[in-house]
Amino acid sequence: MCRLCETKIDGIWAKIIINQEFTTPDRVVGRKYILEDIGPTEIRIRPQNININKKAFVSTVHYLMENKHKSNNPININSNNDPIMAGPICKVSRAENGGIRCVNYIIPILHLYGIVGVYSGRPNKTWLISTEEIDV
Numbered sequence: 335m336c337r338l339c340e341t342k343i344d345g346i347w348a349k350i351i352i353n354q355e356f357t358t359p360d361r362v363v364g365r366k367y368i369l370e371d372i373g374p375t376e377i378r379i380r381p382q383n384i385n386i387n388k389k390a391f392v393s394t395v396h397y398l399m400e401n402k403h404k405s406n407n408p409i410n411i412n413s414n415n416d417p418i419m420a421g422p423i424c425k426v427s428r429a430e431n432g433g434i435r436c437v438n439y440i441i442p443i444l445h446l447y448g449i450v451g452v453y454s455g456r457p458n459k460t461w462l463i464s465t466e467e468i469d470v
Contacts (some may be wrong), residue, residue: 335464338461343388344388346447347453350377356442361454379439389430395441395449397426398462405451408459413438423460 350372357364371378376385403409412421415435417428427437439458444450453459 336399339392339399340394342449343391345392346374347388347447347459349447350379350443354446356439356446357459358413358438358443359445359452359458360438360456363457364454367441368385375413375416382439383440384434384436385431386434387431390427390436391444392439394423394427394437394444395462397423398450400459403461405461405463408451408453408461411437411441411460424458424461 339385350367350369352372355366356369357366365382367379367382370379370380375389376387378385379454397403398409402411409423410421410429411423412419413422413424413435417425418435420435424437425437427440428435438458441452445452445460448463450460451463
């Protein structure tokens, strides 16, 4: 991973508030979840009861930056329980999260903090929002 992406995630990590409610990025079948706990290297969400490693957030942002996924080049999220059927951004994030699918929980958090844009129609898409800190 690059230090630029780590720095960006460190910045939002300090702002994350416990008990914030989010919805996964699909307006038809989106699921609500709450940030139950935050530690130095992971967050815990409920009711799904999964931990998401900070490195999964970093790898998600890095993938978007490295592959130039901006508003004119969004990527389909393609979150899938089956790793073979999952899209590249789902695979990248789960690789840093012990094989547990997590991109559909990461994207709304990144969206709240202005790092990514989200299209919640079908297929769900995301893209990096350019900032001075991360410009692709």
